[in-house]
Amino acid sequence: SAARADDLPKLAEKPTYKVGFAQTESNNPWRLAQTQSMKDEAAKRGWQLVYTDANSSAAKQVADVDSMIAQHVDVIFLSPREEKPLIPAVMKAKKAGIPLFLIDRSVDANLAKPGRDYVSFIGSDFVEEGRRAGEWLIKATNGNAKIIELQGTSGSSPANDRKKGFMEAIAKTPGMQIVASQDGDFTRDKGRQVMETLLQAHPEATAVFAHNDEMVLGAITALEAAGRHPGKDITLVSIDGEKDGLQAIVDGKLGATVECNPRFGPGAFQAAADYAGGKKIPPIVVNKDHFYDKSNASESLAGSY
Numbered sequence: 001s002a003a004r005a006d007d008l009p010k011l012a013e014k015p016t017y018k019v020g021f022a023q024t025e026s027n028n029p030w031r032l033a034q035t036q037s038m039k040d041e042a043a044k045r046g047w048q049l050v051y052t053d054a055n056s057s058a059a060k061q062v063a064d065v066d067s068m069i070a071q072h073v074d075v076i077f078l079s080p081r082e083e084k085p086l087i088p089a090v091m092k093a094k095k096a097g098i099p100l101f102l103i104d105r106s107v108d109a110n111l112a113k114p115g116r117d118y119v120s121f122i123g124s125d126f127v128e129e130g131r132r133a134g135e136w137l138i139k140a141t142n143g144n145a146k147i148i149e150l151q152g153t154s155g156s157s158p159a160n161d162r163k164k165g166f167m168e169a170i171a172k173t174p175g176m177q178i179v180a181s182q183d184g185d186f187t188r189d190k191g192r193q194v195m196e197t198l199l200q201a202h203p204e205a206t207a208v209f210a211h212n213d214e215m216v217l218g219a220i221t222a223l224e225a226a227g228r229h230p231g232k233d234i235t236l237v238s239i240d241g242e243k244d245g246l247q248a249i250v251d252g253k254l255g256a257t258v259e260c261n262p263r264f265g266p267g268a269f270q271a272a273a274d275y276a277g278g279k280k281i282p283p284i285v286v287n288k289d290h291f292y293d294k295s296n297a298s299e300s301l302a303g304s305y
């Protein structure tokens, strides 16, 4: 489109590239699998990878992108921790003439647009993931549940959109009620702590919707410590499909998890190569996600992370 030709930085065709990957944190298996996938693909292609880890700080992540710009990387792959604080990073890369791809998480669409301010967003449809979790929970509970929701990092696109999709799914079923909802920052220990507190306030809870597996695993620990029986007297659903999540399904504690695939390397690097070759990159590239429950969790364990 004209917008691309006029506004977006170009990428020359070269035998090899120096690419930046600005990771948000490394405190869970999903993040580690994503980083590994990016490193593996860089090695496979013989491209140089400038890797940074923002250690759960949006401010550090902005500084990390600054340093990539200063190092004149050819391309930046950014997994923005939160939707608004990473806007400056996107805009500075554009101004510096470095094409940037958002991978896995997105930024506020009112403030920066794919195809105009950055090349493309590559990742899952988080609204759809939340919707699928909600639809599964309606079936599993016959449309009657008092739900505790453990939200992902506040201000992040997966937290915002998973909540949105879940709410849409349960909206037309009056028996589905969210009794409490709190930020567990996508981590296992925060999930455990938040669940412990919310359970004391809401012992009547019969279901948990966690925005990722790590938090649901923390919730299972809290529930068991409180004498509850996950999978028996309370129904749990989450998102990701990491190894420990699949194992919790096999163990009968977690009901289901919607896959969110962390293996971005091949698709992200190919998108950059295509972009250099002058191919038109769609502004949004949606990953296909599977779904895990007791019918397939066991056979999926071997390939998980």
Ligand code: GYE
Pocket: 028, 030, 031, 104, 105, 158, 186, 211, 212, 213, 214, 239, 240, 260
């Ligand atoms: O679900 C979670 C991770 O951004 C989609 O972030 C990703 C989420 C993923 O920490 O486990």
